[in-house]
Amino acid sequence: xxxxxxxxxxxxxxxxxxxxxxxxxxxxxxxxxxxxxxxxxxxxxxxxxxxxxxxxxxxxxxxxxxxxxxxxxxxxxxxxxxxxxxxxxxxxxxxxxxxxxxxxxxxxxxxxxxxxxxxxxxxxxxxxxxxxxxxxxxxxxxxxxxxxxxxxxxxxxxxxxxxxxxxxxxxxxxxxxx
Amino acid sequence: xxxxxxxxxxxxxxxxxxxxxxxxxxxxxxxxxxxxxxxxxxxxxxxxxxxxxxxxxxxxxxxxxxxxxxxxxxxxxxxxxxxxxxxxxxxxxxxxxxxxxxxxxxxxxxxxxxxxxxxxxxxxxxxxxxxxxxxxxxxxxxxxxxxxxxxxxxxxxxxxxxxxxxxxxxxxxxxxxxxxxxxxxxxxxxxxxxxxxxxxxxxxxxxxxxxxxxxxxxxxxxxxxxxxxxxxxxxxxxxxxxxxxxxxxxxxxxxxxxxxxxxxxxxxxxxxxxxxxxxxxxxxxxxxxxxxxxxxxxxxxxxxxxxxxxxxxxxxxxxxxxxxxxxxxxxxxxxxxxxxxxxxxxxxxxxxxxxxxxxxxxxxxxxxxxxxxxxxxxxxx
Numbered sequence: 079x080x081x082x083x084x085x086x087x088x089x090x091x092x093x094x095x096x097x098x099x100x101x102x103x104x105x106x107x108x109x110x111x112x113x114x115x116x117x118x119x120x121x122x123x124x125x126x127x128x129x130x131x132x133x134x135x136x137x138x139x140x141x142x143x144x145x146x147x148x149x150x151x152x153x154x155x156x157x158x159x160x161x162x163x164x165x166x167x168x169x170x171x172x173x174x175x176x177x178x179x180x181x182x183x184x185x186x187x188x189x190x191x192x193x194x195x196x197x198x199x200x201x202x203x204x205x206x207x208x209x210x211x212x213x214x215x216x217x218x219x220x221x222x223x224x225x226x227x228x229x230x231x232x233x234x235x236x237x238x239x240x241x242x243x244x245x246x247x248x249x250x251x252x253x254x255x256x
Numbered sequence: 257x258x259x260x261x262x263x264x265x266x267x268x269x270x271x272x273x274x275x276x277x278x279x280x281x282x283x284x285x286x287x288x289x290x291x292x293x294x295x296x297x298x299x300x301x302x303x304x305x306x307x308x309x310x311x312x313x314x315x316x317x318x319x320x321x322x323x324x325x326x327x328x329x330x331x332x333x334x335x336x337x338x339x340x341x342x343x344x345x346x347x348x349x350x351x352x353x354x355x356x357x358x359x360x361x362x363x364x365x366x367x368x369x370x371x372x373x374x375x376x377x378x379x380x381x382x383x384x385x386x387x388x389x390x391x392x393x394x395x396x397x398x399x400x401x402x403x404x405x406x407x408x409x410x411x412x413x414x415x416x417x418x419x420x421x422x423x424x425x426x427x428x429x430x431x432x433x434x435x436x437x438x439x440x441x442x443x444x445x446x447x448x449x450x451x452x453x454x455x456x457x458x459x460x461x462x463x464x465x466x467x468x469x470x471x472x473x474x475x476x477x478x479x480x481x482x483x484x485x486x487x488x489x490x491x492x493x494x495x496x497x498x499x500x501x502x503x504x505x506x507x508x509x510x511x512x513x514x515x516x517x518x519x520x521x522x523x524x525x526x527x528x529x530x531x532x533x534x535x536x537x538x539x540x541x542x543x544x545x546x547x548x549x550x551x552x553x554x555x556x557x558x559x560x561x562x563x564x565x566x567x568x569x570x571x572x573x574x575x576x577x578x579x580x581x582x583x584x585x586x587x588x589x590x591x592x593x594x595x596x597x598x599x600x601x602x603x604x605x606x607x608x609x610x611x612x613x614x615x616x617x618x619x620x621x622x623x624x625x626x627x628x629x630x631x632x633x634x635x636x637x
Contacts, residue, residue, distance in 0.1 A: 108301060116306050146266040154273055162298030168291050169281040173274060180270050219281050 096142040097254045103139070106249065107156050110135045115163050128234055130205065132156040134242040136175050137204050138249055140182035141191040149186075153179025167220065174211045178204050192250075194243055201242035205235040359518050366410035366520065371576055372485050373524035375399060377407075379517050380424065389429040389452070391415065395521060396423045404483055406522040412489040412511025413437065413477060414519050427519070430490075430509045431458055438480035439490050439507075442530060444468045447478055450490055450507065458491060460505040467503065469496050475507055476530040487528030526576055584612045 110131040117123035136156050140149025157175030161168040182204060189196045209231050216224040261268060284290065360376075367374050377399075381392035395401050397420045407414040407427045415435060419426040428435050435452040439460055446467045448460040463469060473493045479486030491507035498504075582605060586593060591603040608614035 159298040162295040167284045169277040173277045176273050
């Protein structure tokens with residue numbers, strides 16, 4: 079079986095943790111937040127608000143670090159920061175991204191997360207999971223009459239998945255050389 | 257117990273994190289309050305970077321904006337330069353028009369104060385050769401111009417008509433070697449013959465040694481050549497040298513330079529006296545323009561009446577004065593000279609016309625009955 083075509087990890091010994099310089103863990107989430115907050119101010123870049131870059135960054139680090147605790151931690155941090163900047167009750171994105179980070183790390187241990195197809199599918203699935211969770215929290219905790227637009231969410235999931243693959247490819251370049 | 261916690265450490269942490277956030281949310285929703293500290297951290301982390309990016313963006317935008325403005329300013333500058341060039345040309349053309357109008361005004365003034373009947377003409381060409389200098393004017397035989405007629409400008413004589421065509425005439429310039437005219441000095445009335453020498457000056461010949469001619473003195477036409485009427489300015493003496501028999505006098509013609517565009521052809525010459533004073537500068541006076549800085553004075557009933565422009569009185573010969581008097585007397589009786597057959601009733605030249613041959617305030621005398629001409633003796637059969 080060709081290595082490039084392998085999706086599942088056979089055993090735990092094949093699980094390899096990617097390592098990054100420390101500044102990457104601060105700079106990349108910060109830039110993701112900044113892009114999410116700053117660019118939609120301009121009419122030309124209004125579409126950026128539809129792309130959840132903090133979510134993609136959470137998925138990436140959770141997958142690549144292959145640590146549920148680290149994935150959870152980065153999800154909490156990015157989620158709470160996003161809540162703080164978006165002027166909504168703190169904890170909404172925090173909860174969603176905490177779960178996404180945790181489950182991403184869990185899934186990352188089972189799959190070859192450097193495979194483009196695996197990345198695309200995971201981004202697609204976790205985006206939908208994130209949106210669904212957020213919708214549930216809105217209705218249950220905040221008692222807001224939120225609607226779930228499945229068609230729009232599916233399209234956005236595809237878009238986010240494609241952008242996520244490209245972003246992951248770029249972030250791979252920041253890995254420390256072993 | 258510890259091993260169980262360690263074994264389920266991840267899920268425990270997850271549950272704790274979820275529980276903490278749910279509590280946080282519940283607290284916010286229930287108390288309708290915020291958690292400013294967390295927001296302050298997030299905003300503090302993001303704001304400086306966003307501010308820096310915004311500064312860079314503004315700088316970049318400003319740079320490109322300035323570049324575009326500079327480009328536009330450059331384009332605008334080119335347009336303004338082209339506009340300036342166009343306006344300069346337009347201004348030059350207007351100046352030329354103004355000069356033409358000024359010259360026309362001068363000619364009209366000269367015509368008014370000169371008794372000779374004149375015809376205005378435009379110089380349409382010149383033929384400056386090695387040994388001849390002539391002008392081409394746009395008046396010919398159809399306008400009444402005939403060969404030998406004098407051509408002048410207010411500043412002096414220009415030449416005489418050499419050849420006449422139907423619609424144009426060739427004028428021999430005063431500086432042409434073939435040109436000659438009788439002249440007379442202003443102060444001592446020394447007579448001589450003006451001749452061109454081929455360049456911008458002329459010479460006065462046949463002035464005997466010993467006759468007093470001064471440098472700077474004006475020469476006028478003497479009328480002896482029967483071309484130029486007496487009293488027209490000719491030129492100023494620039495040098496006088498004594499010879500064995502005759503003096504060598506060089507004159508700078510005053511009319512040659514002014515004859516650039518418009519001239520007057522003397523159709524009917526009338527002699528005039530040579531003035532005692534040299535001719536005044538014939539520049540046209542222009543009143544100051546009415547501008548906001550120079551508004552017109554308000555009309556006042558006490559203000560003195562504006563003075564009419566006073567032209568220098570015409571200097572006329574006795575014959576000229578008499579002819580003028582007869583013309584006016586004839587006009588008073590509505591007589592047209594040149595009409596009427598021989599033997600018809602002439603005008604009454606003894607009629608007293610105020611301002612002509614009687615004081616201006618005198619009542620006009622009733623016209624005497626015209627004298628009937630003596631009837632011709634009937635031929636006896």
